[in-house]
Amino acid sequence: xxxxxxxxxxxxxxxxxxxxxxxxxxxxxxxxxxxxxxxxxxxxxxxxxxxxxxxxxxxxxxxxxxxxxxxxxxxxxxxxxxxxxxxxxxxxxxxxxxxxxxxxxxxxxxxxxxxxxxxxxxxxxxxxxxxxxxxxxxxxxxxxxxxxxxxxxxxxxxxxxxxxxxxxxxxxxxxxxxxxxxxxxxxxxxxxxxxxxxxxxxxxxxxxxxxxxxxxxxxxxxxxxxxxxxxxxxxxxxxxxxxxxxxxxxxxxxxxxxxxxxxxxxxxxxxxxxxxxxxxxxxxxxxxxxxxxxxxxxxxxxxxxxxx
Ligand SMILES: *[C@@H]1O[C@H](CO)[C@@H](O)[C@H](O)[C@H]1NC(C)=O
Ligand SMILES: *[C@@H]1O[C@H](CO)[C@@H](O)[C@H](O)[C@H]1NC(C)=O
Ligand SMILES: *[C@@H]1O[C@H](CO)[C@@H](O)[C@H](O)[C@H]1NC(C)=O
Ligand SMILES: *[C@@H]1O[C@H](CO)[C@@H](O)[C@H](O)[C@H]1NC(C)=O
Numbered sequence: 001x002x003x004x005x006x007x008x009x010x011x012x013x014x015x016x017x018x019x020x021x022x023x024x025x026x027x028x029x030x031x032x033x034x035x036x037x038x039x040x041x042x043x044x045x046x047x048x049x050x051x052x053x054x055x056x057x058x059x060x061x062x063x064x065x066x067x068x069x070x071x072x073x074x075x076x077x078x079x080x081x082x083x084x085x086x087x088x089x090x091x092x093x094x095x096x097x098x099x100x101x102x103x104x105x106x107x108x109x110x111x112x113x114x115x116x117x118x119x120x121x122x123x124x125x126x127x128x129x130x131x132x133x134x135x136x137x138x139x140x141x142x143x144x145x146x147x148x149x150x151x152x153x154x155x156x157x158x159x160x161x162x163x164x165x166x167x168x169x170x171x172x173x174x175x176x177x178x179x180x181x182x183x184x185x186x187x188x189x190x191x192x193x194x195x196x197x198x199x200x201x202x203x204x205x206x207x208x209x210x211x212x213x214x215x216x217x218x219x220x221x222x223x224x225x226x227x228x229x230x231x232x233x234x235x236x237x238x239x240x241x242x243x244x245x246x247x248x249x250x251x252x253x254x255x256x257x258x259x260x261x262x263x264x265x266x267x268x269x270x271x272x273x274x275x276x277x278x279x280x281x282x283x284x285x286x287x288x289x290x291x292x293x294x295x296x297x298x299x300x301x302x303x304x305x306x307x308x
Pocket of ligand 1: 079
């Protein structure tokens with residue numbers, strides 16, 4: 001059911017993206033980025049043309065989408081198809097490598113965006129990938145086979161293109177982007193990019209959502225992940241929307257990672273765990289943690305790995 005909800009909201013977001021993008025362009029508030037870095041960070045070799053979304057399985061296998069081409073957004077490899085990379089975060093110095101895709105999938109038009117990995121009751125791992133081949137939106141389902149991905153099916157459901165079929169579960173959000181669920185599944189966290197905030201929605205049994213609170217963060221919040229061990233929220237953020245949208249290699253967009261602890265309490269703690277003006281990392285979209293390690297993905301740039 002959570003998947004269904006995610007799909008509904010996704011449909012809604014995609015449907016309104018064009019319109020909301022105008023708002024996105026207007027509401028940027030660049031601020032100075034003072035560098036912050038955990039003690040030990042390095043860039044991942046082979047992942048330098050974006051790592052838009054990252055999903056980590058409970059066993060430490062990280063799936064990373066790379067090579068997103070998106071209207072209005074810079075791409076550092078516009079002629080290279082997108083790929084899914086795998087990283088095993090259990091080793092000391094984990095490598096990332098591209099997973100070959102089998103079963104006749106059209107890899108040339110592969111343009112992966114958001115990804116979700118999950119393990120079924122028989123321990124089979126499936127990957128759900130939002131894909132934008134030739135400007136369309138589909139969801140691709142793959143089975144993970146240890147050293148490759150086996151393409152199972154393409155979903156081109158009307159929910160992904162027809163707003164009439166979508167149930168609006170929340171409104172008044174400015175460009176709802178990252179969406180995630182609290183570990184107890186009672187709350188939905190939505191990153192509202194243009195209003196620089198995270199909205200906490202309570203999920204009712206009848207599939208309606210009511211707003212519980214809004215936390216203002218003063219930066220463009222892109223994607224959210226929840227640390228399953230602590231319940232902390234990790235946000236990949238953009239200090240300047242303007243630099244992101246009007247890409248200038250001489251004055252690149254920076255990166256920012258925030259950790260939010262005790263979001264549901266009256267006094268959440270927000271920590272800026274990583275910040276850089278673009279000299280090291282540009283356009284961070286997502287931050288995920290596993291076993292005191294932090295992985296930071298970007299829209300079109302490199303990928304950072306840090307010890308916490
Ligand atoms: C990134 O893209 C550039 C330009 O297409 C290409 O030369 C380079 O090999 C790519 N890097 C990787 C690691 O794929
Ligand atoms: C944001 O992250 C979640 C998981 O943390 C993922 O399922 C989703 O696809 C991501 N969305 C985008 C737009 O990257
Ligand atoms: C859904 O449940 C909530 C909480 O119980 C209630 O306040 C709301 O009126 C319900 N909405 C609908 C449409 O049934
Ligand atoms: C970014 O920061 C580095 C040092 O932290 C500095 O050398 C560089 O000039 C800064 N770049 C911009 C565009 O501000």
